[in-house]
Every structure is written in C-alpha cells, then in structure tokens.
Amino acid sequence: MAFHEKEVPANASRGTKLLAWVDSRFPLSSTIEAHLTKYYAPKNLNFFYVFGALAILVLALQIITGIFLVMHYKPDAEKAFQSVEYIMREVPWGWLVRYLHSTGASMFFVVVYLHMFRGMIYGSYRKPRELVWVFGCAIFLCLMAEAFMGYLLPWGQMSYWGAQVIVNLFAAIPLVGPDLSLWIRGDYVVGDATLNRFFSFHVIALPLVLIGLVAAHIVALHEVGSNNPDGVEIKDHLDANGVPLDGVPFHPYYTVHDVFSVGVFLMIFAFIVFFAPEMGGYFLEFNNFIPADPLKTPPHIAPVWYFTPFYSMLRAVTGEFLIPMWLFAAALLGLVIRGTKDKKVQGICAGILVALAAGFFFFDAKFWGVMVMGGSVVIFFFLPWLDNSPVKSIRYRPQGQKYIYAVFVVTFVVLGYLGIQPPSPIGEKVSQLGTLIYFGFFLAMPWWSKMGQFKPVPSRVNFVAH
Numbered sequence: 001m002a003f004h005e006k007e008v009p010a011n012a013s014r015g016t017k018l019l020a021w022v023d024s025r026f027p028l029s030s031t032i033e034a035h036l037t038k039y040y041a042p043k044n045l046n047f048f049y050v051f052g053a054l055a056i057l058v059l060a061l062q063i064i065t066g067i068f069l070v071m072h073y074k075p076d077a078e079k080a081f082q083s084v085e086y087i088m089r090e091v092p093w094g095w096l097v098r099y100l101h102s103t104g105a106s107m108f109f110v111v112v113y114l115h116m117f118r119g120m121i122y123g124s125y126r127k128p129r130e131l132v133w134v135f136g137c138a139i140f141l142c143l144m145a146e147a148f149m150g151y152l153l154p155w156g157q158m159s160y161w162g163a164q165v166i167v168n169l170f171a172a173i174p175l176v177g178p179d180l181s182l183w184i185r186g187d188y189v190v191g192d193a194t195l196n197r198f199f200s201f202h203v204i205a206l207p208l209v210l211i212g213l214v215a216a217h218i219v220a221l222h223e224v225g226s227n228n229p230d231g232v233e234i235k236d237h238l239d240a241n242g243v244p245l246d247g248v249p250f251h252p253y254y255t256v257h258d259v260f261s262v263g264v265f266l267m268i269f270a271f272i273v274f275f276a277p278e279m280g281g282y283f284l285e286f287n288n289f290i291p292a293d294p295l296k297t298p299p300h301i302a303p304v305w306y307f308t309p310f311y312s313m314l315r316a317v318t319g320e321f322l323i324p325m326w327l328f329a330a331a332l333l334g335l336v337i338r339g340t341k342d343k344k345v346q347g348i349c350a351g352i353l354v355a356l357a358a359g360f361f362f363f364d365a366k367f368w369g370v371m372v373m374g375g376s377v378v379i380f381f382f383l384p385w386l387d388n389s390p391v392k393s394i395r396y397r398p399q400g401q402k403y404i405y406a407v408f409v410v411t412f413v414v415l416g417y418l419g420i421q422p423p424s425p426i427g428e429k430v431s432q433l434g435t436l437i438y439f440g441f442f443l444a445m446p447w448w449s450k451m452g453q454f455k456p457v458p459s460r461v462n463f464v465a466h
Contacts (some may be wrong), residue, residue, distance in 0.1 A: 035222055041254055042228035042249030044461045046120035047225075050261035054111040058104050059214065063207060065101040075199035080155035081291045088091060099277040105147055105285045109306035112140060123392025124227040130384040132224065135217040137380045142210050144307070144377065149202035151304060152195065156288030161301050163198075164190045169373075171367040177211060179231070189294065203208040231392030233459045241308070246461045282420075299421045308419025309412050310373050315423060316431035317369035322360045325368070328436055329356055332443050338446075363420060371466070372435065379442045386442055389449040391457050398452025406448065408441045 006020040023029050033039075072091050074083040087094040118134070119125055125133035151328040152163040167190065186193030223242075227237050234244040248254075278284040282305045287298055303311050317325070333349040340346065360368070392401060415434045418427045 014107075014279070029276065034216070037249060037251045039250045039401070040244045040356055041250050042232075042234050042461055043227045043248050044228050044230065045226070045257075046229055046230075046434055047113070048441075051079065051115040051118065051339055053110045053258040054261065055108065055115055056214070057265070058111060059210070060099060062104045062108065063102065066203065066207075070095050071099055071202055073188040075153070075196050077155065077195050078291075080153065080195060084154050091291045095298050096273070098274045102284055103269065103273050103277055105150065105370050106279070106304070106306065108143065109147070109429075111265075112341040113306075116380070117409070119227075120395040122229050123231050123387070123389070123394075124226075126223045126231070126386045126387065126392045127384070129221070129227060130222045132217060133384055134381055135213055135220055139213045139217060140380070141377060142206060142213060143442055146202060146206040146210060147304070147306065149206065152190075153202065154241045154288055155195065155292045156285070157290040157292055157296075157298055158188060158285045158287035158301070160292035160294070160350055161298055162303050163194070165301055167194070167301070169366070169370050172364070172370050174363060174367065191294075196203065227392070228461055229460060230461045231396070232458060234461065237460060254364075301419050305416065305420060308417070309415040310419075312419035312431045313416040313435045314369045314373040315374050315419070316428065317362065317365050317372050317434045318428070318432075321364045321432050322365060322368065324432070326353075326356055326360055328440070329353065332446060334446075335447060372439075376435075376438060379439070383442070383445075386445040387449050387453075388446050393452050393457075395465065396457050398454060400452050401448065404441065404448060406442055411437045411441075 006023070006024040012020075058252060069087065072083060072087050072094065084098070084304050087098055091096075091097075093310055100376045115153060119133065119136070120439075122346070148163075148166065153159075167184050168183055170184060171177045181187065184194075184197070186197050200235045225233070229233065232246070234246040239245055272279065272283070278286070283302070302308065314419065330353055333353055337346045337349050389397060389401075391397060392403065411434045415431060415438065418431050421427055
C-alpha cells in the first residue's frame, strides 16, 4: 500500500498537525482509541477490578526504583551487603528508594493475588478468555522467579540460606537434578557466581519477559473484552454502530475510577514505607539485616511471606505422607474411571496409578515435595479446562460452591502462615491436610463445579447506577 500523508485543515493547530504527522507514520491515535478512549468496558465492574491497574502501577514503580538501586548496587559477594548499607546510609534518599522497592515487592504480590482471586470467583478464565488467563499465570510464574532472584541480592543471612535451600531442591530431580542445581548456582555452593547470575536475571532478563507478558495479557484482554461480575458477554449486545449496549468507554469512566483507587492504595503504601517498612519481619526479614554467613545456619529458614503457601506444601511431603497422596490420587482417578466407559481412558488412569505407586517407591519424598510445590503453581494454568460449571460468576453458582471457594481461601492463608512458622508435628499434619484440600479444589473441580442448583444468568448485565 502506498504511503498517504494524513490531511488536516490548513488552519489547524500545531499540535493537531504534529499528531497527524505522527499518525501517518505510527498508529498512535488508533492504538490509544483501541486500548483506552474507545475501549468499551462493562458498566458493572466493582472494587475487585482495580487490582489489574494497581499491578501495572507497582510494576512501573519496581522498574523505576530498581534502576536507581542498580546505580549503587555491586553484585559481588564481598560487597553486596555493604553496597545495600551504603544505599541506605550514604546515598541521598537511598533509604526511601530501597524501602519503596522492598515494599513494592510485597504489595505486588498482594495485588496480584487479589487480581487472580477476582478472576477465579467471576470466571474470568472461561471461554473466550482462556489465553488471557494463561498469559496471567505466566506473569505470576515469572513474577515468582523475579522475586526469588531479587531476594538473594541483599546478601543477608536469610536470603543467602533461603536461596541455598531452594536451589538445592533441584538436586532432587532424578538424573539431571545435581547438574541442574550446579548450573543454577554456577558453583558448588551459593556464592559470587550465583549472585551474578541472579543479578543478571533479576535486572535484565526477567523484567523484559515480564513486560512482554503484560503487553500480551492486555492485548489479549482487549481483543475478547473484559469480563464482568455477572459473567455476561457485553459484546453480544451491540447498537447500530457496533458499540456494546452494556459498556462504557474506559476513558474517562474507569480512568477516574482507577485514579481514586490508586490514591487510596498509595496512602496505604506510603504508610507502610514510612512507618512499618519491615512489617514485623514479613516484608523485610530481620535476619537480612545481618550479613550472609556461609558457616552459620539460621535456626529456622523460611522464604518471604508470598512464597510460604507453596513452601508449606513442600515441607508437608514426607515419607509417611506418600501413601495418603497415592490414596488421594486413586480416589480422583477412580472418579474418572467410574464416569467414563472409554476403555482407553480407564487403562490410562490405571497406568497412572501404577506409575505413581512405582514412583513413590523408587523416588524419595524430597523429589515428590518439589513436584508438589511446582504443581501447586502450574495447576493454575489448567483452570479454564477444569471448571465445568454452566455459569461463570460465583453470583449464580449454588451456595455449596461458595463454601468450597471459602475453604480454599482459608486453606491458602493457613498454608501461608504455617510456611512462616518453624516445623512442628501439628503444623506438619495441618499442612498435609491443607495440601490435599488445595489440590482437591482443582483436581475435583470437573465434578463439584457441575453440582447443585444454579441461578438463571441474565442476558444483560445487572447494573444499578451509583
């Protein structure tokens, strides 16, 4: 197609002429209209829908503060801790930048967890938004890797030993585990090579991947349209001009809505930064104010709070727990065998049970703990294909299913709390029960999501003007 200069009236302002010149060479106006001013969002979005915008805000904050921290940080095992102390004590406003970054890391997970919870209760992962959800889960996985890499960089006592424990877990993988663990560390112990590798991934590689995934997530969302609390597709009802009858332009309606939410969030954020940056040791662990000592192991090693639910499931897998795990798998696969007449499917399920029994016999609990911890994150990717409910939103699901979601949330919080605490016999049993409930929520979803009396879903969104 031949190039055509966009025409504007001769008496147009300089700004209009400049915009026309840019639009002729770059789709600036059309992109802004497609993703902001003329992107129609549902009228009935509620409080839970602000966390996506807050996540973008915190991501920008982390990138900006990270740039300033890198200017003074030295990725050297001998100087890393001292460089952080230098930032805190000598660099003008360095303490503020460091606290903004450390608080931002925790608040990032707060808003992401709430964002994912909203998607789960309102069915934002259901057709046609499967790819939106998959991109979101990839963001979550990348964010966990980014946080873990950054956790080591202060070179404090807890971050050092936490990285030592987590990296050593990869050695439990048969055949390739020891070599994989060695490759990740870059040495036989966590040291200078590990610090440099983690610094490179944290500062360059993972942020680029994260930004790309966020862009893909937003583009995919705007292609299929935003979900709403009713689970009704607003694009099914259009006027003569193709405008959704139940939608409003994102700007100015939701930009104003999000700006107010951002203001409230920043007040909470500022309070934490200025008055409680450590949050009692949950945001910044007290042991990380002590330089890393490879010769002195802390009495209790635990990751940051946003990893603890998954860490708790890792610790829950012991040798004695392998038999209950097999019985749990047998019960779920038994439901599959009972619910199908396909001999091939039944044979596959029986083969999986035999393989699990052999695996539990030949591989130790450490390996299965790693599998459980990894599976507890990866299983989110399959949520669109596990949910067989005829409705999307929790508003129209049976009361019993609401209780199931409540049990899942409570279980997740309890697992997070137990992951912070030192190991104990009672905590171990509760963690094991919580692990079964956690996986049961997902793996039994194809059955329980269809059970009960569902409410009729309206053809149009339920909206009452404020």
